[in-house]
Amino acid sequence: MASSSFSFLLVAALLGLASWKAIASDPSPLQDFCVADLNSPVRVNGFVCKNPMNASADDFFKAAMLDKPRDTNNKVGSNVTLVNVLQLPGLNTLGISIARLDFAPLGLNPPHTHPRATEIFTVLEGTLYVGFVTSNPDNRLLSKVLNKGDVFVFPEGLIHFQFNPNPHKPAVAIAALSSQNPGVITIANAVFGSNPPISDDILMKAFQVDKKIIDLLQAQF
Numbered sequence: 652m653a654s655s656s657f658s659f660l661l662v663a664a665l666l667g668l669a670s671w672k673a674i675a676s677d678p679s680p681l682q683d684f685c686v687a688d689l690n691s692p693v694r695v696n697g698f699v700c701k702n703p704m705n706a707s708a709d710d711f712f713k714a715a716m717l718d719k720p721r722d723t724n725n726k727v728g729s730n731v732t733l734v735n736v737l738q739l740p741g742l743n744t745l746g747i748s749i750a751r752l753d754f755a756p757l758g759l760n761p762p763h764t765h766p767r768a769t770e771i772f773t774v775l776e777g778t779l780y781v782g783f784v785t786s787n788p789d790n791r792l793l794s795k796v797l798n799k800g801d802v803f804v805f806p807e808g809l810i811h812f813q814f815n816p817n818p819h820k821p822a823v824a825i826a827a828l829s830s831q832n833p834g835v836i837t838i839a840n841a842v843f844g845s846n847p848p849i850s851d852d853i854l855m856k857a858f859q860v861d862k863k864i865i866d867l868l869q870a871q872f
Contacts, residue, residue, distance in 0.1 A: 677746035677767070677830050686710040687736050687743035697831065698736065698743050711741035721753040723821070728758030729813075736831040748831055754779065754815035754822040761837055762812045768833030770805040770826050772813070774798060777822025783811035810838060844872030 677697070686706045687698035701710075713734060721730035735748040742748060748768075752760060754777065762784075772781065774797045782794025783805050796816075797803055805811040807829070815822040842849065843865075854865045 677744065679746070680744040684711075684741060685744040687740035689737070689740060698740075700743070701740075706741075711739070713739045715751075717749075717751040717825070720821075720823070721751070723753050723755035723758055727761055728755035728815075729753065729760045731760065735833065742831045744831070746829055746831060748828045748833060750826045750828065752813065752824040752826060754813070754824075756815060756818050756820060758815045758821070760813040761839060762810050763835050763837040764808055764810050765805075765828060765830070765833040765835055766808055768828040768830035769807040770811070770828050770833070772797075772803045772805065772824055772826045774801050775823045775825060777815060777820055778817055779813050779822050779824060780816050781805075781811070781813045783809045785809065839868075840872050843868045 682700075682703070684703065684706065685698075685700035686703070688701040689698060691699045691701075693699045715732070715734050715738070717732065717734070721732055723730050730753045732751040732753075733748065734750065736742040739748075754760070776799060778799075779797045780794065781797055781803050782792055785791040785793070786809065795801075795803060813824065842854070848869060851862055851865050855862060858865075
């Protein structure tokens with residue numbers, strides 16, 4: 652009897668673990684496809700499906716012009732062109748999206764996270780210094796200089812960045828992300844540009860700086 656109870660608990664634990672792993676990322680499709688109905692008033696985790704009989708090839712296509720350079724004339728010198736489910740409804744439930752990243756000379760894609768996706772990153776032109784930081788308590792920086800054709804992976808949820816160290820030449824990369832809607836949290840924007848602002852007392856204690864520094868940083872975001 653004790654052996655049977657133990658076996659039952661073991662099976663239940665394994666099923667629970669398997670179920671947790673199954674829902675840890677975008678849900679798997681239960682049909683060939685589920686084209687997002689972006690105009691539906693129904694709110695679910697993702698988007699409801701349009702009638703598959705009304706689906707067309709255009710639901711799975713976007714003339715995204717990812718071969719064209721983007722404007723990098725901004726404070727950080729970079730531009731991210733994301734194609735996710737909002738631009739390509741056929742991605743709904745498929746757990747993938749894509750982005751083109753353009754970097755001016757010395758351009759930076761600032762430290763950020765994707766709360767719902769792992770990212771695989773490929774350099775198409777130029778050289779990029781990239782890295783991510785592991786979680787507490789180690790906070791290890793794992794970084795690498797990438798050249799044309801090199802590939803690097805940023806694990807889901809970890810803070811990461813990409814920087815073009817060349818002062819004379821731009822760089823271009825393509826990234827694939829393991830979610831139809833990976834999300835992005837740019838660390839500096841979130842901390843110093845939140846709405847409403849995070850209390851100065853909290854920021855001063857967290858960063859161990861005085862109010863003048865906090866005010867200066869908040870003014871930038």
